[in-house]
Amino acid sequence: VLLVGCKSDLRTDLFTRSHSRHTPVSYDQGSNTAKQLSAPYLECSSLQSENSVRDIFHVATLACINENSKNMKRRKSSRATKRTSHSGRDVSTGVTTHYQQTKAKSCALM
Numbered sequence: 001v002l003l004v005g006c007k008s009d010l011r012t013d014l015f016t017r018s019h020s021r022h023t024p025v026s027y028d029q030g031s032n033t034a035k036q037l038s039a040p041y042l043e044c045s046s047l048q049s050e051n052s053v054r055d056i057f058h059v060a061t062l063a064c065i066n067e068n069s070k071n072m073k074r075r076k077s078s079r080a081t082k083r084t085s086h087s088g089r090d091v092s093t094g095v096t097t098h099y100q101q102t103k104a105k106s107c108a109l110m
């Protein structure tokens, strides 16, 4: 989960500050809410910079890739444990069995 504060330009917009009934959220408010969610906090303004919006997608993409690779590592290690227990060998020795080697080569990524 990423928490994204949008329209960050309104924080410094004089018209918004003097005429709007709503007060823009401060960086600290956004950041604290993100902490409660255990999520990174980012801000952007499509009005000020297209790059800032692109950066959000960049960070979100990297977060997805990292999450996927973590999940794959978790899946791999749980499969290794299963294989080891299936082969009846002790994992704590760190010895790679022939069974593990041949199975690892046959895995398919979807």
Ligand SMILES: Nc1nc2c(ncn2[C@@H]2O[C@H](COP(=O)(O)OP(=O)(O)OP(=O)(O)O)[C@@H](O)[C@H]2O)c(=O)[nH]1
Binding pocket: 006, 007, 008, 009, 010, 044, 045, 046, 047, 048
């Ligand atoms: N000040 C400011 N206004 C913005 C920004 N991004 C969008 N707006 C304005 O917000 C309004 C809504 O923008 P949209 O791009 O239509 O937002 P949306 O949420 O996709 O709206 P829908 O397409 O109706 O779902 C428009 O008047 C935009 O000009 C921003 O970064 N800063």
